[in-house]
Amino acid sequence: MENNKKKIHFLVIDDEEGVANALCLLLKAIGHSATGCIESGQAGKILASEQANQIDLILCDLRMPQHDGFWVLAERNHHCKDKPFVLMSAHAGSDDIERALSSGANAFLPKPFDPDDIAQLLNELGL
Numbered sequence: 001m002e003n004n005k006k007k008i009h010f011l012v013i014d015d016e017e018g019v020a021n022a023l024c025l026l027l028k029a030i031g032h033s034a035t036g037c038i039e040s041g042q043a044g045k046i047l048a049s050e051q052a053n054q055i056d057l058i059l060c061d062l063r064m065p066q067h068d069g070f071w072v073l074a075e076r077n078h079h080c081k082d083k084p085f086v087l088m089s090a091h092a093g094s095d096d097i098e099r100a101l102s103s104g105a106n107a108f109l110p111k112p113f114d115p116d117d118i119a120q121l122l123n124e125l126g127l
């Protein structure tokens with residue numbers, strides 16, 4: 001990452017703690033900051049709170065046991081619609097991607113991804 005790029009603060013939501021931690025470490029390694037969340041309900045609380053003001057971009061897994069990524073997207077739409085939202089999954093079909101984008105997600109990121117994919121995503125979102 002170039003030094004003149006803006007440092008982005010991500011909210012990473014993934015029910016697999018190891019995946020959430022790895023994504024946060026990856027984002028920090030390329031010069032950003034991240035808050036990891038393994039429970040979608042907790043993510044909903046963050047999005048409804050003042051803490052949402054500190055978030056620049058939300059990365060959310062699609063398939064989670066408590067509430068899925070579409071539920072988290074609806075919470076974002078309700079509480080802080082201006083925050084860019086990216087749904088991610090290793091198992092999404094074209095219907096899931098179409099539904100996410102038509103429901104207000106800014107992008108879809110297939111897992112696994114690497115730092116170049118994050119850089120391209122940020123560029124596409126204008127961040």
